[in-house]
Amino acid sequence: MKDELKAYLEEQFMFEFDAEITEETDLFKAGILDSFGYISLMTHIEQSYGVQFGEDELLGNVMVSLAGIAEFVDGARERALESR
Helix, strand or coil: CHHHHHHHHHHHHCCCCCCCCCCCCCCCCCCCCHHHHHHHHHHHHHHHCCCCHHHHHHCCCCCCCCHHHHHHHHHHHHHHHHHC
8 A cells, every 4th residue: 555655646746755755754845745735645545545534634744754644544444444
């Protein structure tokens, strides 16, 4: 899942993860993501992984890096499975 998200981010936002832009890099501070890109990313995650976003995720700087995004998606999917 992280590799798919990485490929999506690189293709959609036209950059490559490397020594300068790592999985831990804040993509907003690096100038890669803006509010429109964030909405696009959220839509992709909702459609691809069936994950819903709550207020905490939207406002809590959870999804600023690839590592944070992947961790959130993994956790949300696990919580969804547990609640069934």
